[in-house]
Amino acid sequence: MESYGKILLVEDDVSLAQWIKEYLQEHGYNLVHTERGDLAVQSFSEEKPELVLLDVMLPGLDGIQVCRELRAISKVPIIMLTARSDELDEVIGLEVGANDYVVKPVRPRALLARIKALMRNQNQMEELSNDEGSLTFGELNLDSNAKRVICQGVEINFSSSEFEFLWFLAKNAGNAVNRDQVFMALKGREYDGQDRRFDLMISVLRKKLGDSSQNPQKIKTIWGKGYLFVADAWG
Template sequence: MLNHGHVLLVEDDVTLADWVKEYLVEQAFQVTHVERGDQVMATFELCKPDIVLLDVMLPGVNGIEVCHLIREVSTVPIIMLTARADEFDEVIGLEAGANDYVIKPVRPRALLARIKNNLIAVTAPQAEQVELNFGQLVINQQSKRVVYQGNEVELSTNLFSFLWFLASQAGQVVERDNVFKALKGREYDGLDRRFDVMLSTLRKTFGDDPQNPKKFKTIWGKGYLFVEDAWQER
């Protein structure tokens, strides 16, 4: 029997959860549903899902905290479900380690496309081992390992992919549209700020002053720049 993957659906709105589950089962997914945030980790360990659909507002433990807990043990793709279209949920959710987010009311085809895109991103065949070295920074594509100043840096799958994409084009301005096409499989819509948020997270991770960045620069109206010579020991 065809099986496109196992989805862990975390949603306290039972009506919404029922139709999402029914729709995804029709699309050949296996779905496990839990209603409370404090039920997630035990269920996660048992079912070992391929992807998580995670509501932001949950009883027990909220979705942002659940996202943090999952990220402590796994890089599985996480799509946040939020009823709020404001920037707060977007920024906090992505910084917590979510790969994507969907604003309610959920549209079935759009949700399915997001699920498939995120699954493709983690199951696509990887290239032969390639390692990038920039002074104190070492990035290994095959092992998904990042070492900075002699210390291993833990990054989510999403952040690693973004870092690798920028670093592989070090010294060149990478346009937002090219980032979206390469990492999300679609064009930049002019509104989505997820990669701005990720760049901010990378700056925090590598101690790059957001007011005067040296390592990761935003080129207004164009895109992003990974500065090749900013990683040397000082």
């Protein structure tokens, strides 16, 4: 069977890990499994997977810290698995660089769809980054190759998910983009009507870029239309 890529699964629930491994292997993926958070980074460095499935609650080191450490060395897609549908968990996960979230109990076909979309989107983003270079708006500069953001002469740290969202908005400067467009471009799937990750991420972008949360001028939310990156608001 053709292999569609290697996945590192970090999950301490052995029975759950076993059926995830069997199911994804049946669909052409090579699975490597570790049960402990404190062994995850070592496994990642040794196995070099194309995607990581990462539980939040782990022995040795929790998934949030593992995600933070992985982001320091790689931009590989990370899907976090959590037993709680907790907005705080989602915000923290996004801030440390998770690309997506799946709430337990995990639905096999939904998980497979997320994996396919995220790996496809990663390839597309790498191709776009290689082709497009940089964007400049006043005192804001975005470098897609290095994933760097310079604002008023100061470099600002962004997670890979935050940078991709900001880059997408900037590429569409002057045009409002709705949630369906954002999800298709960045997640490779339609907006499900409930996922608020990009609403939350808008707040993070505004905070990091010095935009007002009460009266934003740089990245606006246009009622009924979507998000608007204002090209001439950057000094």
